[in-house]
Amino acid sequence: MTNSIPADSYRHQGLRKLLVQTISQKGITDQQVLAAIEKVPRHFFFDSSFLEYAYEDKPFSIGAGQTISQPFTVAFQSELLHIKKNDKVLEIGTGSGYQACILAELGAKVFTIERQKSLFDKTSKFLPVIGYHTIKTFFGDGYKGLAAYAPFDKVIVTAAAPFIPDALLEQLKPGGILVIPVGANDVQIMTTVTKNSDNTLEKKEYGAFRFVPMLENKAKEK
Numbered sequence: 001m002t003n004s005i006p007a008d009s010y011r012h013q014g015l016r017k018l019l020v021q022t023i024s025q026k027g028i029t030d031q032q033v034l035a036a037i038e039k040v041p042r043h044f045f046f047d048s049s050f051l052e053y054a055y056e057d058k059p060f061s062i063g064a065g066q067t068i069s070q071p072f073t074v075a076f077q078s079e080l081l082h083i084k085k086n087d088k089v090l091e092i093g094t095g096s097g098y099q100a101c102i103l104a105e106l107g108a109k110v111f112t113i114e115r116q117k118s119l120f121d122k123t124s125k126f127l128p129v130i131g132y133h134t135i136k137t138f139f140g141d142g143y144k145g146l147a148a149y150a151p152f153d154k155v156i157v158t159a160a161a162p163f164i165p166d167a168l169l170e171q172l173k174p175g176g177i178l179v180i181p182v183g184a185n186d187v188q189i190m191t192t193v194t195k196n197s198d199n200t201l202e203k204k205e206y207g208a209f210r211f212v213p214m215l216e217n218k219a220k221e222k
């Protein structure tokens, strides 16, 4: 990441079109999600020495032991959220900010929490530089959600959760959807919980994914 806007060349745009083809062949059908992936320059979130990896459908290390999620996974979680324009969306695990930008492109008002101070600082500064002024970033513990701004239409967790935190369910509006990869070991099951209008919860599962762990208790200073 840099402090000035990196270039988005025809070559990068071409690589994004190919990436969109790849993830649609893997089963992503939501045209708005595909358009958002085509629009957001994923290479902006990479250090220049690793640019050639930006448009592979793979996760990649972003420092501080964390990763930018695989494009297919970002698209899959985004599709499950069924974002409508002006939905208030809470993201747990800001990381590079890439997923937050995809949600913003889908018309969401994004609130995103990161527990690693170094990543929080870097991403909070960077998002406005690349034009995403409306994404609200918070340093804190995602297990607690963001009570001051609740309720949310949608909640997305982008780290492996050993269980579904109660606070996130409480902060969901009736009719809202939580998307969360659940599992304490190597593999997580992508799970949605929908809150019905009578506040009952409905859970569905969507297969195995791999995420870095959602760490508990306190936000980390370094």
Ligand code: SAH
Pocket (backbone or CB within 6 Å): 066, 067, 068, 069, 092, 093, 094, 095, 096, 097, 098, 099, 100, 113, 114, 115, 116, 119, 140, 141, 142, 143, 158, 159, 212, 213, 214, 215, 216, 217
């Ligand atoms: N959405 C990110 C993917 C980040 S990887 C992107 O698009 O790049 C998961 C992130 O979750 C990491 O940055 C990690 O530090 C963060 N994280 C882990 N546990 C957390 C918690 N309890 N609260 C908030 N963030 C957390």
